[in-house]
Amino acid sequence: MKSYATPLVLAAVRSLGADVDTVVFEAPRNPEHGDLSTNVAMTLAKQLKKAPRQIAEDIVDALDMDSSIVTEVSIAGPGFINFKFSTGFYGKRLHEVLKIGDSFGRVESGTGKTVNVEYVSANPTGLLHLGHGRNAAVGDTVANILDWNGYDVTREYYFNNAGNQMTMLAKSIHARYMQMEQPDFPMPENGYMGPYIAEIAAEVRQKHGDGFKELSSEHLEVFRSEGEQWCTQRINITMESLGIHHDVLFNEDTLYTEGKIDSVIQRLRDAGYAYDKDGAVWLKLSELGLDDDRVIVKSTGEPTYRLPDIAYHITKLERGFDVVVDIFGPDHIATIPDVMAGCRALGFDDSRIRPLIYQIVALYENGQQVKMSKRTGKSYTLDDLIEELGADVVRFFFIMRGITTPLDFDLDLAREQSDKNPAFYLQYAHARICSVFAKAEVPDVSSVNCDVLQDEHEIALIQQLLRFPEIVERAGRTLEPVTIVEYLREAAASFHRFYHFCPILKAESEDLKQARLALCVMARIVIRNGLSILGISAPNKM
RNA sequence: GCGCCAGUAGCUCAGCUGGAUAGAGCAACUGACUUCUAAUCAGUAGGUCAUAGGUUCGACUCCUAUCUGGCGUACCA
Numbered sequence: 300m301k302s303y304a305t306p307l308v309l310a311a312v313r314s315l316g317a318d319v320d321t322v323v324f325e326a327p328r329n330p331e332h333g334d335l336s337t338n339v340a341m342t343l344a345k346q347l348k349k350a351p352r353q354i355a356e357d358i359v360d361a362l363d364m365d366s367s368i369v370t371e372v373s374i375a376g377p378g379f380i381n382f383k384f385s386t387g388f389y390g391k392r393l394h395e396v397l398k399i400g401d402s403f404g405r406v407e408s409g410t411g412k413t414v415n416v417e418y419v420s421a422n423p424t425g426l427l428h429l430g431h432g433r434n435a436a437v438g439d440t441v442a443n444i445l446d447w448n449g450y451d452v453t454r455e456y457y458f459n460n461a462g463n464q465m466t467m468l469a470k471s472i473h474a475r476y477m478q479m480e481q482p483d484f485p486m487p488e489n490g491y492m493g494p495y496i497a498e499i500a501a502e503v504r505q506k507h508g509d510g511f512k513e514l515s516s517e518h519l520e521v522f523r524s525e526g527e528q529w530c531t532q533r534i535n536i537t538m539e540s541l542g543i544h545h546d547v548l549f550n551e552d553t554l555y556t557e558g559k560i561d562s563v564i565q566r567l568r569d570a571g572y573a574y575d576k577d578g579a580v581w582l583k584l585s586e587l588g589l590d591d592d593r594v595i596v597k598s599t600g601e602p603t604y605r606l607p608d609i610a611y612h613i614t615k616l617e618r619g620f621d622v623v624v625d626i627f628g629p630d631h632i633a634t635i636p637d638v639m640a641g642c643r644a645l646g647f648d649d650s651r652i653r654p655l656i657y658q659i660v661a662l663y664e665n666g667q668q669v670k671m672s673k674r675t676g677k678s679y680t681l682d683d684l685i686e687e688l689g690a691d692v693v694r695f696f697f698i699m700r701g702i703t704t705p706l707d708f709d710l711d712l713a714r715e716q717s718d719k720n721p722a723f724y725l726q727y728a729h730a731r732i733c734s735v736f737a738k739a740e741v742p743d744v745s746s747v748n749c750d751v752l753q754d755e756h757e758i759a760l761i762q763q764l765l766r767f768p769e770i771v772e773r774a775g776r777t778l779e780p781v782t783i784v785e786y787l788r789e790a791a792a793s794f795h796r797f798y799h800f801c802p803i804l805k806a807e808s809e810d811l812k813q814a815r816l817a818l819c820v821m822a823r824i825v826i827r828n829g830l831s832i833l834g835i836s837a838p839n840k841m
Numbered sequence: 842g843c844g845c846c847a848g849u850a851g852c853u854c855a856g857c858u859g860g861a862u863a864g865a866g867c868a869a870c871u872g873a874c875u876u877c878u879a880a881u882c883a884g885u886a887g888g889u890c891a892u893a894g895g896u897u898c899g900a901c902u903c904c905u906a907u908c909u910g911g912c913g914u915a916c917c918a
Contacts, residue, residue: 597916799882
């Protein structure tokens, strides 16, 4: 619609002597306002020094449109110009979409560009929890959205199997190991308390015997590596069950072994943004647009988290990605400006970095928040959720809200195997279409006469489905999974309405039946593609 | 104190680069299964878009201030 109307309106506007390069169209919310609407007349009021309605009239007069395509042009309200398209036009568009087939919705906004999406990135010190779930679902969906926008997408997992946390993991396992013989053996301070630690300890004992009581560095290494293996394996299984696969596993350790950390410090010094004070190395954030300088290397010689984070982002930029997307939880908010400033300090364009920060997840059951116990470490793990609800529902619930909205995960609603559960609404639309095709042949696309589709529900459905590529493109800009979710909800609603009012198999004529079947094919393409962007299955039966 | 995110229907939330009468779902009420799946559909009811100013033809959307809530603010990661 837009591609047809844009050049014509543009020509008409220019013939009035106005200087414009784009005309904005939108689909009016109220169908009485036509199929397409533009506000050019209002935006030009100042430039042309005329009343918006007068300008609108002039534009309409200068407009040269094919009346078999646009049946009605009207002026309404403060100066909107509304267009009504012929039903035949929609039939043609339906034909075009059927020719495109399964790739309908793929757009070119990112063609030729590379993007790195980093998500999950949990360290191998425990099981994944709810926050990781949101991170995983959002990250994977964003990666899918970028893929559909034509980007060359690399999915990356950044993990750290070195440092204090791993030592703490080893000590915690050791303590549980000791407790199998001495129940009062103390846990290390700030140790990991989850029940999985005892599980690992039991495995170590079974595998290596009970001769690891002394906490020598050799023994510690055994506990550490057993713990890492156990956690890594479990994380992989969880990712697998959500259908998530990363292309690159980036180990923080390599930043040290390959000298990247030292090199970044040196480069920051050379650029005049790093200095020594009180035995530590500081980053001059105050000269990079932030308030206070921060330590990047402690007086003990160890780097703070900022330094490897900066070095890691530098490597991503140096690997040549046009866009670097980070999926972070709210606990990372404070560090992001530091990291971006660090990249700026070394001359990189930090607008290439696109941090996405999702808000916290809270679990609700029986109307009450389920609190995690600090003392026992007991809480709902992501595995528990997936096992109970299935991957589709879990993924859907994690992306059904905007990422800046704190997510209340309602367990009771998610458990509901009924119409209350919003995840099923979309899948049901797909299953319904499939059930039609269980009883009818897929029509021959080339010979179907789509012009017979005249009913308002048919036209509304085609209009809705035609918007899909535009939605994918918008999602590529917002990087908000909810953009796709909300659209699919509307598309599914349009389909359900069409299904309710327009009999397909028992249509009045064979022509109409074939045309409606063709419309079902189009609907199935859009819903299936949309669900695949969300990483949710499109069942044939429910 | 400072920073980030939010405040929209009883509840949970959408709302496009600023557009026409602010939309869904749940909960409540009323209807539709002899029918291609009722996990659906149609309808009723429900609103000072936190508050006060400003910008303009036009503000839920942008700006300023205030209030409320969440999170963050280490030579912890």
